[in-house]
Amino acid sequence: MDIIYTIWLRNIKRYIRSKSRIIGSLGMPLFFLLVLGFGLNSVVTVPGGGGQDYMQFIIPGIIAMSVLFTSIFSGIQVIWDKQFGFLKETLVAPVSRLEIMLGQTLGGATAAYIQGMMILVLSLFIGLSVSSVAGFLIAFGFMLLIGLCFTALGIAIASRMEDMHGFQLIMNFVIFPIFGLSGAIFPLANLPGWLKTITLADPLTYGVDGIRYGLLGTSHINPVISFAVLGTFTLLMIVFGSFLFRKIKV
Amino acid sequence: MPAIKVEKLTKKFNGLVAVDNVSFSIKPGDIFGLLGPNGAGKTTTISMLSTILKPTSGMALVNGFNITEKQDDVRKSIGIVFQDQSLDEELTAYENMDFHGRLYRIPKEERKKKIAELLKLVGLEERKDYLVKTFSGGMRRRLEIARGLLHKPEILFLDEPTLGLDPQTRNHLWKYIQKLNTEKKITIILSTHYMEEADRLCSTVAIIDKGKIVVMDTPENLKDGLGGDTITIRSSDNEQLKQKLESLDGVKHIRLHDGTVTINLKNAEKHIAEIVNLSSSSNLSIYSVSINKPSLEDVFLHYTGRSIREEGADIKDRMRLRRKMLRR
Numbered sequence: 001m002d003i004i005y006t007i008w009l010r011n012i013k014r015y016i017r018s019k020s021r022i023i024g025s026l027g028m029p030l031f032f033l034l035v036l037g038f039g040l041n042s043v044v045t046v047p048g049g050g051g052q053d054y055m056q057f058i059i060p061g062i063i064a065m066s067v068l069f070t071s072i073f074s075g076i077q078v079i080w081d082k083q084f085g086f087l088k089e090t091l092v093a094p095v096s097r098l099e100i101m102l103g104q105t106l107g108g109a110t111a112a113y114i115q116g117m118m119i120l121v122l123s124l125f126i127g128l129s130v131s132s133v134a135g136f137l138i139a140f141g142f143m144l145l146i147g148l149c150f151t152a153l154g155i156a157i158a159s160r161m162e163d164m165h166g167f168q169l170i171m172n173f174v175i176f177p178i179f180g181l182s183g184a185i186f187p188l189a190n191l192p193g194w195l196k197t198i199t200l201a202d203p204l205t206y207g208v209d210g211i212r213y214g215l216l217g218t219s220h221i222n223p224v225i226s227f228a229v230l231g232t233f234t235l236l237m238i239v240f241g242s243f244l245f246r247k248i249k250v
Numbered sequence: 251m252p253a254i255k256v257e258k259l260t261k262k263f264n265g266l267v268a269v270d271n272v273s274f275s276i277k278p279g280d281i282f283g284l285l286g287p288n289g290a291g292k293t294t295t296i297s298m299l300s301t302i303l304k305p306t307s308g309m310a311l312v313n314g315f316n317i318t319e320k321q322d323d324v325r326k327s328i329g330i331v332f333q334d335q336s337l338d339e340e341l342t343a344y345e346n347m348d349f350h351g352r353l354y355r356i357p358k359e360e361r362k363k364k365i366a367e368l369l370k371l372v373g374l375e376e377r378k379d380y381l382v383k384t385f386s387g388g389m390r391r392r393l394e395i396a397r398g399l400l401h402k403p404e405i406l407f408l409d410e411p412t413l414g415l416d417p418q419t420r421n422h423l424w425k426y427i428q429k430l431n432t433e434k435k436i437t438i439i440l441s442t443h444y445m446e447e448a449d450r451l452c453s454t455v456a457i458i459d460k461g462k463i464v465v466m467d468t469p470e471n472l473k474d475g476l477g478g479d480t481i482t483i484r485s486s487d488n489e490q491l492k493q494k495l496e497s498l499d500g501v502k503h504i505r506l507h508d509g510t511v512t513i514n515l516k517n518a519e520k521h522i523a524e525i526v527n528l529s530s531s532s533n534l535s536i537y538s539v540s541i542n543k544p545s546l547e548d549v550f551l552h553y554t555g556r557s558i559r560e561e562g563a564d565i566k567d568r569m570r571l572r573r574k575m576l577r578r
Contacts, residue, residue: 006352014340085336089397092300093353094325250302 003095007103008110011074015111022115025073029066029119033058036185037126047189052216059123060139060211061184064146067116068204071147072175074108075154075241078248079161088250101155101245105238108151109144116143120215131217138223139214142230146207149234150178152241159244177202184208188220203233251314253278253405253437254299259308261294268294270461271308276439276454278404281431283452284441285546287558291461292441293333296409299439300330313404326354329398333409333441335390339383343374343393346382347400354401361400368396372426388419395426399434406430408440412447420447427451443558445546457550464553473544476552477502479518480544483511484537485529494528518543 015022037055044054081087090100120128120139130136157170182204191199199205206226213219219226252275261269269291276282284292297303299312301321310317313327337346344365351361369375372392382390391411398406408427412420428451430436442448448455449469456466465472485491488511495513496504498521503514515521518541529536550558 002355003353006349010338010341010345010349013345014338017340084339085332085334086338088302088332089336089350090353092302092325092328092330093350094322095353 003099004103004106007090007100008107011104011107012110015074015107015114025066025070025115026118028069029062030122032065032185033062033119033123033126046187052218053127055127056216057187057212058185059120059128060215061182061208063116063119063123063139063143063215064182064184064204064208064211065179066119067112067143067146067207068150068179069175070115071108071112071150072154072157072170074111075104075151075156076158076161076164076167076170077108078104078155078158078245079164082158082248082250083163087248091248091250097246097248098242101242102238104155105148105151105241108154109147112147112151113140113143116147128215131215135214135217137214139211142207142210142214142227145210145227145230145234146204149203149207149230149237152234152237156237156241156244159241159248178204181205182208183220203230206230206233251278252276252311253280254282254310254312254439256295256299256310257308259295259298259310260306261291261298261303262306267461269298269305272458272461272463274456274463274466276437278437279431279435280454281427281438281440281452283448283455284439284458285443285445285448285452285455285550285558286441286458287443290458292443292458293409295458296330296407296439296441299324300328300407301325326401327404328407329401329403329405330407331391331394331398331409331411333413335394337382337390337394337397340381342379342381343369343385344378346393347397350397350400356401364400364402368399371399371429372396386419388415388422391415391419391423392426395423395430399430399436403436405437405439408438410441410443412442412444424451445550445558449546455546457546457553459550459554465549469546472546472549474516476544476548477514478516478544479514480542481513481515481518481522481525482507482538482540482542483513483525484509485511486535486537490532491529491534494532494534495525498524498528 036058041053041055046052046054046057078087181199181202183199188196188199206221206229209219209221210223210226210230213223254276256275257273259269259272260267272295284295286292294303298305299310299317301317301324304318312324315323315327317324341349347365347369348361351365356364366375369378372395374389374393374396377385377389382393385393411427412423415423424447427438431438440451452469454466455469455472457464483491488506488509492504492506492511495501495511500515500521501513505512522539526536547558
């Protein structure tokens with residue numbers, strides 16, 4: 001446990017010191033929130049939304065987006081450790097790779113969670129209203145799961161990449177599709193069948209829907225099912241990430 | 251028990267043999283040098299001994315532990331300073347040390363005490379709360395050495411410890427390394443392609459080329475093996491001087507050469523007085539005398555037929571240095 005804590009602590013220290021990264025990662029979610037929210041608020045009505053406006057509807061989606069981006073990026077940072085040699089220092093220590101991987105995952109997930117919290121707090125000023133404490137706790141739980149799931153995915157990707165050159169590829173073919181298809185910015189009701197199938201195969205869909213249930217009280221999927229599906233995905237990602245991380249070469 | 255025992259260690263990468271059937275053993279307390287050009291297999295050897303790479307075949311014991319079966323015991327016994335920097339630049343010197351101490355499960359109080367002691371040893375105690383990215387190359391190296399010692403290893407690996415450092419810093423580091431070896435009785439394995447470094451620090455040098463150990467001995471024996479020193483004399487009558495000196499004890503060769511007399515013998519400096527006396531007693535005046543000691547460079551040349559520097563070697567070094575610069 002103390003090894004996992006050590007690795008976690010290092011990740012958190014690095015995160016807190018990278019002020020530019022913290023501010024930078026707020027940029028895109030805020031942009032989406034403001035542009036889509038204010039831009040489409042008057043022309044879009046959310047079907048089955050129980051009277052909520054579009055601005056409120058996308059807040060959970062944008063929180064999920066913020067967690068998603070930060071967590072994948074945190075995972076991928078293992079590449080920097082590989083390139084800058086620090087990974088070697090960790091790998092020759094008498095500790096198991098599983099401990100290192102779990103520490104990295106928890107560290108990345110924590111950073112992602114904090115990043116999501118910032119969006120959540122900012123949203124309180126533009127229309128998000130507190131419904132219940134329990135609701136918040138549910139949302140926090142889903143945010144953490146998203147963070148764990150996608151940090152593990154980021155580590156899995158980083159374990160197979162030599163350098164940051166492939167980052168554009170990851171951005172365009174992994175991060176954006178996961179975000180775009182998750183129902184973060186559109187409701188799942190009334191989707192054409194083929195799109196709905198793809199959307200339901202995206203783990204983030206369950207995260208977004210869970211956060212939406214927690215914050216707004218409405219959901220498309222039963223939140224228990226969402227929790228189970230996302231939880232299973234997270235476990236699989238951690239196993240997958242650990243497997244690839246074990247084989248990492250420095 | 252030897253600190254390290256290596257038998258027929260081999261590493262192949264896709265058919266390319268990086269380390270070829272290497273065997274050696276290192277006594278506790280030695281400073282053992284792997285000397286060779288870039289690409290000779292030094293880093294690969296160190297990587298295998300420090301459990302980063304698995305050998306293709308062969309066996310090695312580090313501190314008595316088999317490197318493939320007892321990885322964790324090997325890792326606890328060794329400290330390592332890699333060729334490329336392996337510090338976290340976003341953390342302070344103290345935090346880098348603390349991270350290491352926690353990874354090696356050193357209890358809190360002891361950790362604090364050791365970190366303070368080691369930072370002092372390498373002269374960084376005043377910079378302990380500065381981020382590593384503000385450190386110079388020499389400071390980073392010293393910090394890495396301090397970190398490598400934190401968990402009290404029996405054996406310290408230094409892979410090209412002074413690569414890319416200026417001569418003054420290099421000198422400082424050499425002193426630290428010697429101090430460590432004498433004060434803390436740590437066995438040190440060092441890889442280098444700097445002749446002076448091997449000569450000055452190592453009690454045993456293994457010259458490695460193309461994955462094989464070509465020759466291994468103390469630096470003195472290696473140099474003596476080449477036939478000793480060379481004395482070059484210009485005098486008023488070289489012919490006569492040569493005749494006089496032929497009878498001198500310990501002279502291996504004596505030749506007339508471009509208006510000089512060259513004499514090959516061991517411990518040349520001990521014979522200078524004799525030579526001067528001999529010549530003045532026969533009324534010959536000496537214009538100049540010079541002594542050339544063979545260097546490890548000559549040893550390398552002798553055994554491999556090439557000079558260590560002509561490898562074009564330094565392309566890799568330069569890339570490495572450029573990378574270091576970019577990190578700033």
